[in-house]
Amino acid sequence: MSAELPRAAELTMQQAIPPWHFAMMNDQERNHAYRQAIETAVRPGDLVLDIGTGAGVTALLAARAGGQVFTCESNLHTAFLADRVISANGYGDRITLIPRSSTELVVGRDLPGKPDVVTAEIFDCGLIGESALHALEHAHRELISSTTRLVPSGGRLWAQLVESESLHGLNHVDVVEGFDLRPFNVASTRGYFPRRIDCHPHTVLAPAFRLFDFTFGEPPVPRTRQLTVPVTRDGIAHAAVMWFELDLGNGITVSNHGAGSCHWEQAVQTFPAPVTTKAGAAVRITARHDLCALTLDVERTRL
Ligand SMILES: C[S@@+](CC[C@H](N)C(=O)[O-])C[C@H]1O[C@@H](n2cnc3c(N)ncnc32)[C@H](O)[C@@H]1O
Known part of the structure; x- marks a missing residue:
């Protein structure tokens, strides 16, 4: 000992x-x-x-x-x-x-x-926040060969739009006790942060959508994607909730989707300007990631 x-x-x-x-x-x-x-x-x-x-x-x-x-x-x-x-x-x-x-x-x-x-x-709740892609990019350049087997071999990041004043209030402020505190919002984070989504009242506004696929056998690069997401409920899109699935090989996966005893929380990104949604309409999501961070922007669009 x-x-x-x-x-x-x-x-x-x-x-x-x-x-x-x-x-x-x-x-x-x-x-x-x-x-x-x-x-x-x-x-x-x-x-x-x-x-x-x-x-x-x-x-x-x-x-x-x-x-x-x-x-x-x-x-x-x-x-x-x-x-x-x-x-x-x-x-x-x-x-x-x-x-x-x-x-x-x-x-x-x-x-x-x-x-x-x-x-x-080396994966956080949103897959890339612990600099996993930065480490992989370096590994591809300096450490591994084309025959090196990777565990995990890749993964997917999913997202879902929610109405939740509770989640929005974790990262933004408005009027408190009659005082306008909005200048403080400069300090709200633009990236995601970990939360157990089940602990916050929320309404799902649209089906989950696949945000990014990651193949670790290739050197990672920064990417931008635009997605049109059909909305199924009237509401206010305050935030996106994200989770990952990691492929460990031979069909073995781990995920931080939903409740359960998983130690990873979900990744929450709040929108600085929440968007009103209409059932049957759509929103446009612009998703960007580099080797360390990921952000989503949301705006109304036509289907
Ligand atoms: C999520 S923990 C996993 C630890 C262990 N591999 C396990 O599965 O139980 C990740 C650990 O990796 C370290 N880490 C993260 N990125 C690293 C990197 N690029 N090089 C070396 N250590 C790193 C962190 O400090 C942390 O201790």
């Missing part, structure tokens, strides 16, 4: 490591999906690059499947604890932990060669 840490070091860990790690590590659906996928993808003797060690779950799964694993972690405090977890489980000789971002890795210096398999669980 590792030596106990001084109290000051424990406090530093508690401040430096985001608490969502615990819910994530205990998300059995996620863990089982990654276990199945990694056990299918990794063959004994494979060189595996695991991007984003966390506490070491995916690296340990890859090592147990027979891989020689190199895993990297950008948060130095997380890396310190992961090192202890890996040793405590007896995998110190099968896993090399590199306490750096994947975007700083160099083949030949940090890895003995291009990996047979890359595993990565």
Whole structure:
């Protein structure tokens, strides 16, 4: 067992490591999906690059499947604890932990060669907000070959328009106690943020639509899409709720759609100027993403 840490070091860990790690590590659906996928993808003797060690779950799964694993972690405090977890489980000789971002890795210096398999669980509620595409873009340029198997291999992002003053009020303000607070709206975020949609009263205004497909076997690039979405209810479009499906291979998927015990919340983007919708009419959605962020704009249009 590792030596106990001084109290000051424990406090530093508690401040430096985001608490969502615990819910994530205990998300059995996620863990089982990654276990199945990694056990299918990794063959004994494979060189595996695991991007984003966390506490070491995916690296340990890859090592147990027979891989020689190199895993990297950008948060130095997380890396310190992961090192202890890996040793405590007896995998110190099968896993090399590199306490750096994947975007700083160099083949030949940090890895003995291009990996047979890359595993990565660096996805937030809206799939791209933890800089997954940035890491993949770099991996395509510097780390992987055309034969490297990727877990996951891709994914999809879905969206749905909702009326919800409750969600809108998380990111915008109007008149409060007779005071006009709207100048403060300059500070509202234009991107999405995590929320459990079931905890907020909302009305669905249109069927869910597929926003972007991601194929991780190709280098990611910024994209813009315009979609015409038929509306099925009169209302006010305050926000878009988004969720992903990740393809882990062999039909194994994970998703943060809907309720349940999944640790990922849904991704919510509120509209600075909500749009009135009419059943039978349509709205135009302009969706843009670069390698780190995604935004949606909405306007009324004809069908
Ligand atoms: C969502 S957690 C997953 C941890 C572990 N792989 C698991 O599945 O339990 C992602 C971890 O990757 C780290 N991370 C994110 N992007 C990274 C990158 N490009 N290079 C290295 N670490 C990264 C984060 O600091 C975080 O600890």
